[in-house]
Amino acid sequence: MKENEIAELVREKPNGLYTRRIWFLYEWLLNRQLDLPAADKISYVDAVDSELQYASSGQNSARHRVRDNLPGTPEFCPLVFKTRRLAQFIAQDLKERARVVVSQVPKDLLARTAAFLLLKDSKSSYVIEGERPPQDRIQRWGRVIGEAGRVPLDEAEFLRLQRIVIGDERFVKLGFRHEGGFVGEHDRETQRPIPDHISARHEDIASLMQGLIAFDQAAENELDPVVAAAVLAFGFVYIHPFEDGNGRIHRYLMHHVLARRGFNPAGIHFPVSAAILDKIGEYKEVLESYSSRLLPIVEWEVTSNGNVNVMNATGDFYRFFDATPHAEFLYECVQRTIEQDLPKETRFLRNFDTFRAEIEKMVDMPERTLNNLLGFLRQNGGRLSKRARDSEFSQLTPDEVTRIEELYQATLTEEFTKSG
Template identity: 30%
Template sequence: MGYGYLVEKLKLSVSGYRLTAKVDSAVLAVREHGTTLLVPTAVEPRDDDLLTHLEFALKYQGVELEVLQAVCLVLEAGVIQARLDATPNGKYIRTIAALYEAFTGKTLQANSTSAPYVNLFDPKAYVCGVSRRQPKFRVNLNGIGDLNFCPVIRRTSALGALLARDIFADLDAFVESIGGEQHLERALGWAYLDETRGSFAIEHEAPSEDKARRFVQVLKGAHEGRALSEEYLCELQRDTITNPYLAAFSFRHEQNWLQQGGRLRASSISYLPPPVSEVEPLMKALMDFANGEPSIDPLLKAFLVSFAFVFIHPFMDGNGRLSRFLVHHALCRSGKLDQGLILPISVAMLHDESGYLSALQSVSKPIRALWDVMIVDHDHIDARFKGDGDPYRYWDATACMEFGIRMTHYALDTSLIKESDYLRGFDTVFARINTQYDIQDKDLHALIRMAHSHGGKISQNRRKQYRDRVQPAVLDAIEAQVQAIFFDQG
């Protein structure tokens, strides 16, 4: 019933829908059980009428725009018009009518109605954007974006708990606690470099010193707040890739794909981004959303732009690194990151690569099933998209958002706060030893790091290595201070 009936009856090729409706005579009211919607017998649609099932789906199974689009594209206008004429005030048929006109470009006749506006998305169940009132059918198309770009974010308990923390207030408190501009500059210098290394490491690359320096400058440039454009994104792509032959001066004009394993097989292709003809309109919709006025939580907007970018994959190389940069860029444009601040998101993601992959696959795996792929030769494929809706515009971003916000917490709590605590402790040990003993700065720096990485101990091999220039008493003192500052805090 509902979406399941429509997909099966109309033989629609879609990436899926979250809730599968199932009749359960033991329940007295419709309720969710995992990804199953348990439906009392009395509520089950009693006939095979497509609109009855479509209204049931909207009422109980949530808003699945990809499926709704696919259904609208095969429904006859007369079927919807007849229901409108019969029940002009019905909120679900008015919603269907508004979407039908938007998806098909066809015109329906609206009967005069004084019915109150109805929201497409229930604000209690979904994160909603600005009000976009469609007066003809009195429907508020209140999605995160307009229908050119409208992923959904469900208000899960996990997401609510993550967003309850004011991460930017905690970031301000960190800046205040760090002890002056000099200490902040030092901590951020490390953070920028660590974010650079982390972003490259996710792609299994190690940047040269020059490449790392350039990417740090790219990250710092995000604070300029430039609006996204094809020109700007191409500039960024050229600054972040390591292979000059893959430098981009426009969005891609050929199909790309992601694959696992060595030899190219259809089964080894794990994801295909949208067809070439869709790249430009999708990127325009995404850039319009990114450059638009704030309408949702800035963290959600930042990660939505980031994940949408990587799913579109507008370049032949550098998409992953750029997508993570876009989190930083969006937060800078929102005004939430000033004083050159950065949240090292890539470092956090590197510590949870399986979680990152799981978030990506929550969207990419269902989309992959909508492609037929044939291998032409060792580096060419023949790929045909067979979807009836548009899963690149309409996808469930909830898992991606939950992951992204978790990574934000990790970036602040571990990457910034713990590292700054380490730097303060390091400086204390350095000052105490340097005051009491005569030792070269470079040796003292190295020995403190060694002792810290080994639980406050300097190994016998290291003691032998330094015995010609550092006295045993000094080595003992370094051990004692490292243990006192870092490991004996209660």
């Protein structure tokens, strides 16, 4: 609709609920004031129907007699519908359930569980990207995840995160993109891009990231923590502001919101990436639920270096999208970490401690040798192979070997069977 058509609509029905919403949204989105007098002093109407979608508490716009309860700014404001599925997740009070699980674990065991889950999440985040980095990079990123939520997001923080993720910057341009971007492959013969997702135009990145940061600093605090984490994290990955490192930072943002909002028990970070890795098919479907709808309406051409150059205005596609399936998926992952991963890892460590204590009663064995013993038992279904008995563990008596195998069967077989 043209500007004069909006103005005429308001003049015809200045007190109409939908008329005032249209008027407000037009000026809010375009940051342009129509030549209209302020509305009469009548009851306020919400911009977002909070019975249908998640909204902020809002601020009154006296000019329109509309309560601006949009959960974001004109630069970034995805919406999430209040589905039955999300209502069921929220009703479970997973935050309290996580606290109860953790309260039943001794502090020393909890600390080891937390450290293990951090490494597991860090490694999984790299595996999702198809990478097998050395252990020091996994540990370094794990430490970053452990600090999630402590530092507010701003441009400098995003750039810091990218530098840590990339590590070796010799072949990657650090910082926000200055050209187009896409996720996908190249045709092997023509090198023409075959996009699964086309990223935001580089000309729009600055305003989109400002909107993302503003969401983190304000609207996010009024939404359900998991819903807010989904909006922030998936909004970021659709924008894809960097040449590389977007995926891991996208999943870091989930930790950032959950930790900052106190959803995690103190000292624990849910291994969300590990849950995503186990649900990798669903994860890709969720990402494609929006990307696949974007592809037909983004006009692009191939650049000389095999990249894409977007030719139409697409900024609003990344500012305003339906993040409902993303919130539902993230809630699934969080529920899994609370109901399965936390209990599973604490149970494994408790059983491992039992196994180690019983071994130490039999024989004085260094930690490294004990870990090798455990590895041999796991690889051979709870039995020490003849090669292991004749070489690494030739000093064990036949009776000790039998007792060790029985101990493994009693304490750890089930754990490794489930994890295998």
